[in-house]
Amino acid sequence: MFPSLKTTSLFLSCLTLGAQAALDGHCPPLGPVLPAPTEPSKHEAVPAAAKALKEILQQMTASYNTSAVAIGVKSIHESNLLFEYSYTPPNKDKRGAQTVDSDTVFRLGSLTKVFPVLALLKLKDRGVSLDDPITKYVPELRELKSQAREDSQVWAVEWDDVTLGSLASHMGGIPSDLITDIAPFGNLSAYGYPPADSSKFLGCSGFFGMPSCNKTIFFERFGERPPVQVPFSPQTVYSNIAFPILSFAVEAITKQPFADFVNNEIWKPTNMTRSFTEKPDDDLAFIPVNDSWWDADLGFQGPEGGYFSTINDLMRFGDAILKDELLTPAQTRKWLKPVIATSSKGLLIGQPWEIFRAENVTTDGRMIEVITKTGDLISYYSILLLIPDYDLVATLLVAGPGGPGEISGSALNLMASRLVATFLPALEKAGKAEVEAAYGGTYTDKKTNSSITLSLNDDGPGFSISKYVIRGVDIPTTDPGSTLPPAKVPFLDPPMRYRLYPASTKSDTQTSWRAVGTRGTAEQVEMSDAQIVWPMASCITWAMMDRVTFMGGARDHFVFDVEKGKLASGV
Structure with missing residues (x-):
């Protein structure tokens, strides 16, 4: 329920365990630069990474006397987990399981928030769009304005401007919560608060023996809370209550309890x-x-952070997301995209994902996006990680009462960072081994005096293209770029440097790739970028693909024929 964003800076800072960057001036497209490995467990680097991560986790959990840990890592291409770790502390409550494993149930906290959003996405066939205003499905929200101190933008939410998508991405600007008011829980004068007016108490919360709140109390009292921002403000504000409100919409559309739909x-x-x-x-x-x-019962606010699950179930869930089994492929791709930035350079927000960006994990030094949803319910913490570049799913569930030497939200993020930094370089090696065996080598057409060599002989992103000769013309020294070729063929010194990257377009019999050229050395690129105030200013691959065409074909387009998953020929 409570966001663990307060500790996510550790998630990025600890990724420095990765290898040094090796972009060498290249600008790969965002996303995978080689196909993900389909048999990662067979490459020696992956079990070695699993062993190394186990040793790291054993050191981290050695002091835990009351905290439990369960972790799983899986490739969507293999049925078994690549890595599994659990830790059972010597001291635990007699009510619960006495041994922790991948089937042990934990509270999810805010990881629960993925389910209201997914539920709405699954209702697309009923005409539901995340661009719809929430009042289309929950019109009674408009009545909350009557509870506001005054009908103004400062004190009342303009609910007709709030969309389903804005709620899903914390851009609704609405108040964060209803049940977290601390007034009933003691004399707070030492903290500067005035005496509390007990007539203002909700009389519910679900915490500390108080009954849970219901939907009725929400509609009776939530309008008293002023908005934080206007909808779609640049200042994204985390909102717990947005997700129960989304569940109200699901119930209105489906005519059934939200829990039944899930x-x-x-x-x-x-x-x-x-x-x-x-x-x-x-x-x-x-x-x-x-x-x-x-035992805390969040009542009607359950969809924001009240659900329960296990490592094995969440691995099935992540698997199903990346395999497009819950939504169409296009819906899934859209769902996993960020929709707004934050003041952190390394954190973007999705619906409801927290998407971390790091450049220091893989040997090629490119930007990697780790799509996560974190959760924190005081003594329970969770993270689901999806890494589409490598078709990887990971889940971390932990619990403990806190205190020195025990689990905390920051410790969980540190574990997640260690996991990413340890596994991604190994998966990169596994992927390179598979792809080089399938695609690497020299392609020759003697009739046209053409030859292209693809290799993975450096740490750069994607395939390196060398011996790039087409109809007797050496392409790296004559490529005019995206301009109309001049009458006199140029001679480039230094020559263009090319990398080949997989495109997302493919069929059962063909795979599509795109070549990207870099003009100049790494030092020249760095000197050029240093003159611009924003970083990597010359990295505009997204705007340069498919720009040069000849008789309807793109100069940068490479197509490989495959048979039963193996390369047959390239074009």
Whole structure:
């Protein structure tokens, strides 16, 4: 329920464990620069990474007396996990499971937020769009303005301007929460607060023995809270309450309880048999000693952070996302895209994803996006990670009462960083080995005196193209770029440097690739970029692809014929 964004800076800072960057002046497109490995477990680098990560985690958890850890890593191309780790502390609550494994239930906290958004996306066939105003489905929200101190932008939410998508991406500008008011929980004068007016208490929260709040209290009281921003403000503001409101929309559309929709339309098809919208039997779960948060009932706010699951179920869920089993391929790709930036250079926000960007993980030094949803419910923490560049899913679930030497949100993010920094270089090696065996080598057409060599003999991104001769013409020294070729053929010194990257367009019998040229040495590129105030100013590959065509064909387009997954020929 509570966002763990407060600790996510560690997620990026600890990625410096990765190898040194080696872009060498190249500008690869964002996304995979080689196909993801389909049999990563068979490459020696991957089990070696698993061993190294296990040793790291053993050191990190050695001091835990009351904190439990469960972690899984999986390629969507293999049925078994690439890595599995669990830690059972010596001290745990007798109510819960006494041994932690990948089937042990944990609370998810805000990881729960993915389900209201996915539910709405699955309703596209009913005409639902994330651009729809929330009042199209929950018109009673308009009545909340009558509870505001005054009808102005400062004190009242203009609900007709709030869309489903703005709520899903924390851009609705609405108040963050309803049930986190601290007034009923003690004398707070020492912190500068005035005496509390008990007539203003909600009388519910679901915490510390108080009953949970229901939908009725939301519509009776939430309008008292002023907005934080106007919708779609540049200042994104994390909102818990947005996701119960989205669940109201799902219920209005489907005419069934939101929990039933999640169970029937998401969890059952994905075989998530140990995921729950309400607290399951205690003996299924890890419960920290004397923990009160295991029993906390978030009531109507359950869709923001109240659900329960396991490593194995969440691995099935992540698998299903990246395999396009829950949405169409186009819907999935769109869902995993960021929609707004934050003040952190390394963090973008999706619906409802937290998308981290790092340049220091893989040997080629390119930008990698790690799509995550984090969760924090005081003594329970969670992270789901999706890395489409490598078709990788990872999940981390931990719980503990906190305190010195025990688990915390920052410790979980540190674990996630270690996982990414350890596994991605190994997967990169596995992918290169597979792709070089399939595509590497020299392609020759003697009839036209043409020859192209593809190799992975350096740390740069994608394939290196050398011996690039077409109809007797040496392309690297004569390429005029995206301009109309001059009458006199130029001689380039230094020559163009080319890399070949996979495109997302493919069929059962062909794969499509695009070549990207770099004009100048790495030093020349660096000197040019140093004159511009924003970083990597010359990196405009996104604007240069498919620019030079001849008789309808693109100069940078390479197509390979494949048979039963193996290369047959290249064009």
